[in-house]
Amino acid sequence: MQAEHSAGEGALFMKCDNCNKNATVHLTEIKAGKKIEKHLCEQCAAANEGLPVKSHMPINELLTNFVMQHSGMQKEVGTSCEQCGITWAEFRQSGLLGCPNDYQVFEKDLMPLLQRAHENMSHHVGKVPARRGNSGVPMKRQVDLTRLRKELAKAVEAEDYERAAKLRDQIRQAEGG
Amino acid sequence: MKLSDLTNHAGEWLRGSGPMSEIVISSRIRLARNIAGFPFLGRCSRQQRQALEQKARETILNAQIASELLYVDLEAAPEIDRQLLVERHLISKPHAAAEGARGVAIAENETISIMVNEEDHLRIQALRSGLQLEEAWEQITKVDDKIESTLDYAFHPRFGYLTACPTNVGTGIRVSVMLHLPALKLTGEIEKVFRAAKDMRLAVRGLYGEGTEATGDFYQISNQTTLGKTEEEIISDFKHVVIPKIIEYEQHARKALRDDRTVQLDDKVGRAVGILRSARLIASEETLLLLSHLRMGLHLGRVKDVDIRTLNELFLLTQPAHLQKIQGRKLEGDVRRAARADYIRSRLSAS
Numbered sequence A: 001m002q003a004e005h006s007a008g009e010g011a012l013f014m015k016c017d018n019c020n021k022n023a024t025v026h027l028t029e030i031k032a033g034k035k036i037e038k039h040l041c042e043q044c045a046a047a048n049e050g051l052p053v054k055s056h057m058p059i060n061e062l063l064t065n066f067v068m069q070h071s072g073m074q075k076e077v078g079t080s081c082e083q084c085g086i087t088w089a090e091f092r093q094s095g096l097l098g099c100p101n102d103y104q105v106f107e108k109d110l111m112p113l114l115q116r117a118h119e120n121m122s123h124h125v126g127k128v129p130a131r132r133g134n135s136g137v138p139m140k141r142q143v144d145l146t147r148l149r150k151e152l153a154k155a156v157e158a159e160d161y162e163r164a165a166k167l168r169d170q171i172r173q174a175e176g177g
Numbered sequence B: 001m002k003l004s005d006l007t008n009h010a011g012e013w014l015r016g017s018g019p020m021s022e023i024v025i026s027s028r029i030r031l032a033r034n035i036a037g038f039p040f041l042g043r044c045s046r047q048q049r050q051a052l053e054q055k056a057r058e059t060i061l062n063a064q065i066a067s068e069l070l071y072v073d074l075e076a077a078p079e080i081d082r083q084l085l086v087e088r089h090l091i092s093k094p095h096a097a098a099e100g101a102r103g104v105a106i107a108e109n110e111t112i113s114i115m116v117n118e119e120d121h122l123r124i125q126a127l128r129s130g131l132q133l134e135e136a137w138e139q140i141t142k143v144d145d146k147i148e149s150t151l152d153y154a155f156h157p158r159f160g161y162l163t164a165c166p167t168n169v170g171t172g173i174r175v176s177v178m179l180h181l182p183a184l185k186l187t188g189e190i191e192k193v194f195r196a197a198k199d200m201r202l203a204v205r206g207l208y209g210e211g212t213e214a215t216g217d218f219y220q221i222s223n224q225t226t227l228g229k230t231e232e233e234i235i236s237d238f239k240h241v242v243i244p245k246i247i248e249y250e251q252h253a254r255k256a257l258r259d260d261r262t263v264q265l266d267d268k269v270g271r272a273v274g275i276l277r278s279a280r281l282i283a284s285e286e287t288l289l290l291l292s293h294l295r296m297g298l299h300l301g302r303v304k305d306v307d308i309r310t311l312n313e314l315f316l317l318t319q320p321a322h323l324q325k326i327q328g329r330k331l332e333g334d335v336r337r338a339a340r341a342d343y344i345r346s347r348l349s350a351s
């Protein structure tokens, strides 16, 4: 239910230990046999890079994460989903994605969040839609449908019924195929 | 089937007869699904939202999910009807309060409901009395298959079923078990359950979901991890690990109350019976709490002359929308509290 969403949001976006920004870098330090978890925002993490840090993850993966976080920061300004128009910053504000395509557009930025929310898991292992077998529904067709429907909405708004009829045919075709 | 047919009795989930029903009120499974080729609802235009509702409605009505199926257009439904559906756990509070094209399909004696245009395009739910998670899963996965046989779900080989909120992605499953834990509450040991639940990555909520107080000592325990585990694994954890542990805690607390604090227990139960049978004005919060104590007293054999079925029904039928539907008019303030007290007295003396 929708109400359950806010709980998840909490799990997705932890606050930075140093300041009040959202933490995107999560570290585990082992001190005298005790595990200490650290949650930092990009800025504080960058300032802390000198710290001796130990993690569950191999160090090269950790570094990749750092690089990814930083590139993610730059991406925030530019990248938006060409299907629904959402930006990473908008997603972070609402906690809700705009369309199925966003899982591909923001895959790199989403991964650490997904792993935090799902006990470090990153791959679906459950039920798969029956008709499409193991490959699932091709994303490309889903993307095409989204685009066609958007164009249809525009055509209807502009009262271009000829074009709307054509688009309806195309949608029907794409849905059936 | 009409909406008004639902009013006068409790749904299957409140029958109070399933396995472990002394403590487990109900088992609920819901699946979050989105239709491929549409944006998630937050990014839908009015027109897309309507198109989605229409497509989902047609699919559900033609999917032969059940011999009888009721579809309620929630955009057109009056507030009291939407409230009634919330009280029956057939729709969520946000779904009742939302705006725009949306609906709910109800089937199989209310054990199945499908919300259309909630946070995700479809939220399929199976709700059964007592501990019946495997039965609920069997039922819901068939409904899911039937819907999927005529429309494409948004699905990704790596991420699974794609959902508006990434916390639901993967299986899109939420398994919730509603528990009645009055003894743990009275003995103050309920905190232990909260801590254990947190350690196991589970969420604890009140009677009507997020943000609602655990009124009447009802607690909903649900999973939060939806990615990287199969539906069966998640359900099996609940059935074999999580729930038996909590049931054991509660049973232990109940036994301790009965054996070591008999007078205190009888006092609580006796007061509940006394107030419920003589009050002339009563609010719904107080009603839930007293019914909760009475329910515990009944299961511990401290009260004999109350019918468990009547009691279970009262939990639902004393809620605001149900009460007003039964009375056939809008009731507010003291008039409503008086009507509630009258209704409870009539039901508890008749049994």
Ligand SMILES: [Zn+2]
Residues within 6 Å of the ligand: A016, A017, A018, A019, A020, A021, A040, A041, A042, A043, A044, A045
């Ligand atoms: Zn910071």
Ligand SMILES: [Zn+2]
Residues within 6 Å of the ligand: A081, A082, A083, A084, A085, A086, A098, A099, A100, A101, A102
């Ligand atoms: Zn998008």
